Amino acid sequence: MISVLTELKYLFKRFVLIANVLPTVLGFIIAARYYNISFGDYSVDFLLLLIGSAMLVAGALTLNNWLEADVDKLMERTKNRPTVTGSISLRAILIMGIVLSLFGQFLLLLINLEVAIYGFIGWYTYVVVYTIWTKRKVTWNTHIGSLSGAVTPLMGWGVIDSAFHPIPLSLFAIMFLWQMPHTYAIAIRKYEDYARSGLKMLPVVRGLQTTIRRTNIYIVLLLFIPLFLSGFSTLFYVLITLLNVGWLIIGVIGFKTPSVKKWANLLFASSLVYLVVVYGLYAVFV
Structure with a gap:
């Protein structure tokens, strides 16, 4: 049983899984607070959303x-995945991925069509456009x-x-911009892995300085997101601006750091803190 759970842990990329489901749950919580609705009224829908x-x-x-089995065997960080070790057959992994995707999409459709569409957009862009095409x-x-x-x-x-509302759309923009520095930090930390794999990650293809510049551009863009929001208290705008400035300072350090990898570690850790604090601010001040 323990060995099966270990294999699934690598297969589902547990931290990536949590990092994608948690913002979904927080989006629901923030909306519930904004509309002042009772959780009990949406308990079934929430359970469908979560699962x-x-x-x-x-x-x-x-x-x-399944699609990246050939490159995963070239990277240290992915060498324990079942697709590499062979502990689960590739055919079984393919079937599992299809069944989970279809059943998950069906459960979202039971909530409403809009939620299901967002789920499909996320799935399609990740599996097809990201993994297969780009x-x-x-x-x-x-x-x-x-x-x-x-x-x-x-x-x-x-x-x-x-979700055609300024608050969730601002969270969408923050999530999009935030993921760029976060992913660049990972790509720098795992530079050798990506270089061996041949995947077209920015640090490997364009170099570290270009990556640092791009990182800071996206962090600067985060500073402008609060300008499109209204209805929050002054304290919210002050705190989120200070948060953005603080992360920008960490980003700028990259230009002068003697060790880019140590800076990438700091950028990665601070990106996690940043996102947690952002959602906390929204949840408290909405």
């Missing part, structure tokens, strides 16, 4: 592993991957009301 999004993301990640060919594959992750708060908000 459906988890299964859809797990399905997408499983299919990603990851091996162009450096802007990261933008596609970021789009896939950015729809997650829209899914959560969409359970309660249409």
Whole structure:
């Protein structure tokens, strides 16, 4: 039993799975607070959202592993995946990915069509556009991957009301921009792995200085997101601006750091803190 759970842990990329499902749940919570609705009124829909999004993301990640079995064996960080070790057959992994994806999509459709559409957009951009079409060919594959992750708060908000609203759309923009520095940090930390694999990650193809410049551009863009929001207290705008400035300072350090990899470690850790604080601010001040 323990060995099966270990294999699934690698197959589903547990931290990536959590990182995609959690913003979905937080999107729901923020919407519930904004509309002042009772959780009990949406308990069934919330359960469908939680299970459906988890299964859809797990399905997408499983299919990603199946599609990248040939490159995963070249990278240290992916060498323990079942697609590399052979502990689960590739045919079984393919079937698992398809079944999880279809069942997860079905559960989201039971909530409403808008939530299901956001789920499909996330799945399609990650599995097809990102993994199949762009990851091996162009450096802007990261933008596609970021789009896939950015729809997650829209899914959560969409359970309660249409996500064509400034608050969930701002969270979408933050998620998209945030993922660029976050992913670049990972690519720098695992530079040798990506170089061996041949995947077109920006640090490998365009160099570290270009990556540092791009990182800071996306962090600067985050500074402008609060300008499109209204109705929050002054304290919210002050705190989120300070947060953005603080992360920008970390980004700028990259230009002068004696060790780019140590800076990438700092950028990666701070990106996690940044996102947690952002969602906390939204949840408290909405």
